Amino acid sequence: MSSTKMDTFSARELPLLIESFVSQLKRGQLVGSKTVAINTASLLREIVSRSPWEDIPTLTGLLKAVGKRLLRAQPRELLIFNVVCRVLHIVNEDYSSVEVVNEGGTSNKKKGHAGGGAGGAMKGNETPAMGLGQAGTGQPRNLGEQVARSMDRAALNAFHLKSLVIQEINDYIVELEKTEEEIADNAREHIHSNEIILTCGRSATVEQFLKHAASKVKIHVIVAECAPAYDGHEQARALAGPNIDVVVVADAAVFAIMSRVNKVILGAHAVLANGGLVAASGSHTIAAAARHHSTQVVVCAGLYKYSPMFPFDDDRFNTLVSPDTVLAYGNGDLVDAVDV
Amino acid sequence: MAGNSTFGTGFNVVQHYNAVLQQDPSISAPVAAVSSLVRLVEQQRATTMLELMKIVPEACSQLKRATHDSISLSAGCDVFLQQMARLSQGQSAEECSRALIQAGSEFVQGAGRCRDRVAEFGSAFVRDDHTILVHSYSRVIMGLLRRAVKQNKRFRVYVTESRPDQSGLKAAEELQALGVPCEVVLDAAVGYIMEKVDLVLAGAEGVVESGGLINKIGTYQLAIVAKAAKKPFYALAESFKFVRLYPLSQYDLPTHRSDLLAFKDSKPTEDWHARLAATNPMLDYTPPELITLLFTDLGVMTPSGVSDELIKFYLD
Numbered sequence: 001m002s003s004t005k006m007d008t009f010s011a012r013e014l015p016l017l018i019e020s021f022v023s024q025l026k027r028g029q030l031v032g033s034k035t036v037a038i039n040t041a042s043l044l045r046e047i048v049s050r051s052p053w054e055d056i057p058t059l060t061g062l063l064k065a066v067g068k069r070l071l072r073a074q075p076r077e078l079l080i081f082n083v084v085c086r087v088l089h090i091v092n093e094d095y096s097s098v099e100v101v102n103e104g105g106t107s108n109k110k111k112g113h114a115g116g117g118a119g120g121a122m123k124g125n126e127t128p129a130m131g132l133g134q135a136g137t138g139q140p141r142n143l144g145e146q147v148a149r150s151m152d153r154a155a156l157n158a159f160h161l162k163s164l165v166i167q168e169i170n171d172y173i174v175e176l177e178k179t180e181e182e183i184a185d186n187a188r189e190h191i192h193s194n195e196i197i198l199t200c201g202r203s204a205t206v207e208q209f210l211k212h213a214a215s216k217v218k219i220h221v222i223v224a225e226c227a228p229a230y231d232g233h234e235q236a237r238a239l240a241g242p243n244i245d246v247v248v249v250a251d252a253a254v255f256a257i258m259s260r261v262n263k264v265i266l267g268a269h270a271v272l273a274n275g276g277l278v279a280a281s282g283s284h285t286i287a288a289a290a291r292h293h294s295t296q297v298v299v300c301a302g303l304y305k306y307s308p309m310f311p312f313d314d315d316r317f318n319t320l321v322s323p324d325t326v327l328a329y330g331n332g333d334l335v336d337a338v339d340v
Numbered sequence: 341m342a343g344n345s346t347f348g349t350g351f352n353v354v355q356h357y358n359a360v361l362q363q364d365p366s367i368s369a370p371v372a373a374v375s376s377l378v379r380l381v382e383q384q385r386a387t388t389m390l391e392l393m394k395i396v397p398e399a400c401s402q403l404k405r406a407t408h409d410s411i412s413l414s415a416g417c418d419v420f421l422q423q424m425a426r427l428s429q430g431q432s433a434e435e436c437s438r439a440l441i442q443a444g445s446e447f448v449q450g451a452g453r454c455r456d457r458v459a460e461f462g463s464a465f466v467r468d469d470h471t472i473l474v475h476s477y478s479r480v481i482m483g484l485l486r487r488a489v490k491q492n493k494r495f496r497v498y499v500t501e502s503r504p505d506q507s508g509l510k511a512a513e514e515l516q517a518l519g520v521p522c523e524v525v526l527d528a529a530v531g532y533i534m535e536k537v538d539l540v541l542a543g544a545e546g547v548v549e550s551g552g553l554i555n556k557i558g559t560y561q562l563a564i565v566a567k568a569a570k571k572p573f574y575a576l577a578e579s580f581k582f583v584r585l586y587p588l589s590q591y592d593l594p595t596h597r598s599d600l601l602a603f604k605d606s607k608p609t610e611d612w613h614a615r616l617a618a619t620n621p622m623l624d625y626t627p628p629e630l631i632t633l634l635f636t637d638l639g640v641m642t643p644s645g646v647s648d649e650l651i652k653f654y655l656d
Contacts, residue, residue, distance in 0.1 A: 130423045130443040131450075132579040132638065132653045273640070274633070310640065312465055 014050050017043060018066060025074040032204065033079055033269065037176050037304045040070065040083045045169040048091075048162065056095050056161070060088055076319060078270040078278070078307040086304075090168045091161075098160055179302035180208045187213035190298060195262040198254070198290075200224040201280030202231035203267025205300045207238050210265070214243040222247045222261065224254055226282050228325040251282050255289040264290045268301040270317075273310050277301075278317040351383045353399045354406040366479060370416020370580050371451040373403055377420050378444035381437050392433050396424055409594040411546035411554050411623070415583040420444065422654055447580075454578040454637040459484040462541075462576060462635035463491060470495040470538040473530065473566075476502035476556045477511040478543025480576045484635075489518050497522040498533055502558060504617050527558050534569040542626075544577035547636075548585045549650055551628035551643025553577075554593060557621055563630035572632040579638050582650050587625050595623050 021043050030036050044063060053059040067084035074080070183205055191197065191213035199206055199221060213219060221239055225232035225248050236246045249257060264286055270278040277283065277299060290297045311317065357376040360367065367375075380399050386392040400417040407413050420440075427439045458480055466472065466488040474481055474497055488495065497515055501524050502508040508524055515522040525533055540562060546554040553559060553575045566573040587593055600621050628643035638649060 130447040131419055132582055132649050274642075310465070312467060 014046065017046055018069070022069055022073045025070060025077065028074070033077075033305060034176065034179065034204070034302070036077055037079050037083050037302075038173055040080055041087065041169060041173045041176060044084065044087045045166055045173070048087075048165050048169065056091065060091060063088055063091070076317065078309060079304050081309075082304050082307060086172060087169060090172065091165055094161055094164045094168065098164070176302070176304060179304070180205050183300050183302065184208045184212035188216060191217065191219060191263070193217040194219070196220045196222065196260055198222045198224070198258070198261045198264045198286065199235065200232065200266060200282050200286055201226045202235045202238075203280075203300070205302065206265055206267045207235065209300050210239060210244065211241070214241065218243045218245075220245045220247070222249055222257060224249055224251050224282055224286065226280055227251060229321075231280065251285070254282075254286050255292075258289045258293045258295060261290075261293075261295055264295055264297045266297065266299050268299050268305060271299070271301050271306045273308050276311055351380055353377070353380050354402055356380075357403060357406070368451070368479070368578070369407070369410055369413040370419070371448055373400075373413045373416040374420050374444050374451075375448045376403070377417070378441055378448065381440050381444070384437075386433050386437075389428055389431075389433050389436065392436060393424070393428065397421060411583060411585075411593070411595065412544075412581050414594070415546055415581050418584060419447075419580050419653075451578070451580070454580070455480050455483050457637035458576050458578060458635050459487040461637075461640050462574065463487040463493075465539065465574065465635075466493055466495055468494050471498065471536055472496070473498045473500070473525075473533070473537045473540045473562070474511060475500050475508075475540070475542045475559055475562050477507035478576065480543050480578070481541050482511065482514055484541070484576065485515065485520065486518060489520060495520065498525045498537065499523070500525050500527050500530060500558060500562070502556060503527055504620065507556075527561075530562055531565050534565050534571060537566075537569075537571055540566045540571055540573045542573070542575050544575055544581055545623060546581050546583040546585070547575070547577045547634065547646055548583060548587060548625070549647050550586055551631065551634070551646040552587065553626040553631060554583075554585075554587075554623055555626065557624050560590070560624040560626045560630075563626045567630050573630060574633050574635060575626075575631050576635045579636050579649065582646055582653075584650060584654065590621075590625050593623060593625060596621070 021039065024030050025036075030039060044066070047062060047066060048059065051059075051062055053062060063084060067080065070080045070084070071077075187209050191210070194217070197210065197219060199210070200223070210219065210221060221236075221244055223232045223236045223239070223246060227250075232248055236248045240246045266277070266279055266283050266286070268277045268279045268283075272278065279299075287297050353376050356379055357372055360372040360375050361369070377396065377399060381392075381396065384392070384395050386395055400421060403417060404410070404414055423443055424436070424440055427436050427443070431439070462484045466484070470493075472485075472495055474485075476499075485497070497520055499508045499511045499515070499522055512522050512524050542553065542555055542559050542562065544553050544555050548554060553563075555575075563573050585592075585594070590596075599619070601619050604619075606615070631643050634641050634643060634646065641649075
């Protein structure tokens with residue numbers, strides 16, 4: 001046990017950490033999904049290691065409260081929800097494995113929705129609940145129920161758990177960092193020599209995917225420029241190299257060139273529960289054009305981007321930005337009429 | 341003994357089933373069936389597993405015969421039989437019966453919550469200013485709309501009249517009592533109004549292995565029009581309505597009779613109203629390609645997710 005003085009020092013720093021992260025999110029200073037995911041996971045790891053908690057319900061309560069704050073700060077970053085859920089899942093999994101060891105394998109008397117088995121092993125003297133969704137092992141249906149179940153358990157010695165959880169969160173962060181590499185490893189199977197590939201906007205995942213493929217075969221890449229931010233120009237600059245011929249086209253030309261394209265490769269900001277994408281503006285147009293020409297559309301997105309949300313409204317995920325790049329303030333009629 | 345409907349203890353499972361339905365009109369057929377089967381297991385005096393495993397399936401067939409092979413009731417019976425098969429591993433008849441009674445009673449008690457969970461998952465899809473098209477009367481749909489009203493959402497509902505029993509009128513009455521603006525639409529007019537509709541909701545008698553839907557006649561038509569107009573078509577079903585059928589056409593359903601719409605000779609003074617009621621089907625099958633999503637108590641799933649759940653339950 002570290003000294004009390006050290007504990008209070010770390011505990012005081014924690015609110016500062018959270019506040020600075022929240023304000024970074026609010027101001028949109030964190031660029032790139034992977035950055036947000038890794039920073040969120042690191043923050044949650046700091047909370048686990050530094051905040052004073054004695055039992056699991058307190059810890060999960062803390063994590064959930066911080067998660068809610070982060071989501072409110074930047075509701076468009078759907079992956080915050082995923083990362084928080086994953087960390088909660090880690091906590092609960094470790095909790096169940098430690099609990100089974102502690103109780104020496106005595107059967108858990110809990111009945112009800114999830115059928116009771118802690119690690120999922122069905123013990124002979126339990127009655128599995130009836131009906132679909134209560135499959136033989138008695139595993140809980142979804143993450144939400146797993147989290148809810150944890151609230152019913154008796155307090156467990158937190159000491160054993162802390163180091164285990166922190167270790168697992170570290171593993172998760174390493175997993176996040178290697179996402180793009182692992183996706184790029186698939187590149188050779190999907191991209192063949194001399195293929196013409198269309199992409200849109202700026203995506204680090206797609207860039208690495210294409211570069212990995214280009215390390216073995218020659219490919220031609222057409223990048224839609226994605227006005228008014230012109231992310232496509234940056235992507236083209238990043239991609240250009242040996243074995244990759246890059247062409248930048250205007251967004252309006254996408255349908256016209258689609259007949260020459262072999263494959264479309266897109267990045268995504270988030271993947272929704274019905275399989276839909278939240279992606280760079282212009283992706284929908286490209287996908288519709290590809291559908292018309294029966295061209296394959298491949299999406300490269302890390303698992304942390306897969307969100308359980310449904311797109312209830314068509315425009316809920318739209319991000320609106322300043323029109324300054326299209327129509328400069330100086331040229332607008334309004335400017336003369338405004339006194340500041 | 342086969343044909344003896346009282347199983348030697350004077351208990352008539354069909355009678356009990358009808359009594360349960362009469363007592364509580366909001367209970368659904370499969371839940372009432374399981375409740376009757378639980379009562380049967382309580383009453384029977386089988387001393388061996390073999391006897392028990394003859395009595396229960398016999399009772400199930402009686403129920404199916406009495407309700408003309410009702411699909412949802414068959415689904416409920418199958419769940420009960422599968423549970424019995426699971427519990428019969430290495431146990432005596434006494435222990436198995438006791439476990440079965442407990443599982444069955446918990447199921448019946450939990451079944452009411454199933455509808456609530458469906459409503460919970462589905463009500464998020466109803467937004468302000470939506471126009472919803474509902475087919476016929478379905479308690480699950482009413483539950484969902486009631487929940488949406490409680491969430492202070494403002495929406496309008498078209499309800500299909502749903503001939504020949506005109507059950508859509510009952511739905512319209514209930515919606516009016518809730519304060520939801522509604523209109524009753526002729527079954528033939530769904531194409532006419534489909535453009536104005538934001539989403540279509542349908543209940544379910546049963547959900548088949550392919551993810552297709554068995555529901556009141558008219559659902560298939562509605563789904564085709566919705567697909568043509570590119571409107572989402574959502575089906576609401578509790579998980580105990582998942583049934584192990586795989587119909588390849590409309591005429592593959594167990595409720596199909598060869599005398600339905602069979603051009604039998606008609607008299608010169610034929611009463612066409614009566615003939616219509618007698619020769620028309622009451623259920624139809626909607627293939628999974630026409631269904632956008634299924635709202636179930638296990639969550640919101642695509643039609644292809646249904647077979648996963650069935651496999652997990654029946655073949656684990």
